[in-house]
Amino acid sequence: MAHVVVGLGNPGPEYRDTRHNVGQRVLDRLAAGDLRGTRWHRDDGTELSEGRWRGDTVRLVKPLAFMNVCGPVVARALRRHAAEPHDLVLVYDDIDLPLGAVRVRMKGSHGGHNGVRSVIEALGTSDIRRVKLGIGRPDHKADVPDHVLTVFDPEEMEAVDAAVADAAQKVLTLLR
Numbered sequence: 001m002a003h004v005v006v007g008l009g010n011p012g013p014e015y016r017d018t019r020h021n022v023g024q025r026v027l028d029r030l031a032a033g034d035l036r037g038t039r040w041h042r043d044d045g046t047e048l049s050e051g052r053w054r055g056d057t058v059r060l061v062k063p064l065a066f067m068n069v070c071g072p073v074v075a076r077a078l079r080r081h082a083a084e085p086h087d088l089v090l091v092y093d094d095i096d097l098p099l100g101a102v103r104v105r106m107k108g109s110h111g112g113h114n115g116v117r118s119v120i121e122a123l124g125t126s127d128i129r130r131v132k133l134g135i136g137r138p139d140h141k142a143d144v145p146d147h148v149l150t151v152f153d154p155e156e157m158e159a160v161d162a163a164v165a166d167a168a169q170k171v172l173t174l175l176r
Helices: 019-032 070-078 116-125 141-148 154-174
Strands: 002-007 046-053 056-063 089-093 103-107 129-134
Touching: 002 019, 002 070, 019 046, 019 056, 019 129, 019 141, 019 154, 046 070, 046 103, 056 070, 056 103, 056 154, 070 116, 089 116, 089 154, 103 141
Parallel strands: 002 056, 002 089, 089 129
Antiparallel strands: 046 056, 103 129
């Protein structure tokens, strides 16, 4: 059996450490930890790392497309790796969760997240396993675009690191 774990985020070094890319941090943690020995390389519009977990192949995928239009890249990655939406685990940020909170959902709406909306539209289903990491909500709705594109404050990093570790374990649990 093959699993595909997609960490949503924006491409490029200027976005690497932003709140919107926390899902990709989880993939980096998996690649450096339980799926050790995997190496990142470019593959058809993605950064890809492959490993094994309990005898199954696990493909870690970072789309090299901006969050709001990542769905077609995710759909193409699934086709390329002969996987279906039920083989997918989507990992991403959630402004509706407090900083450091982690939540697993087995399906559901996009909840206002444009990256998830793009994936649901491209796959034609909302039956997608998800691991969401809380990044906190700004005080004013108008500040959301700036909030998701900012880096975490130093005093937030302990909570972020703990959430990334927790999310990585939750991903592995979903792969069982």
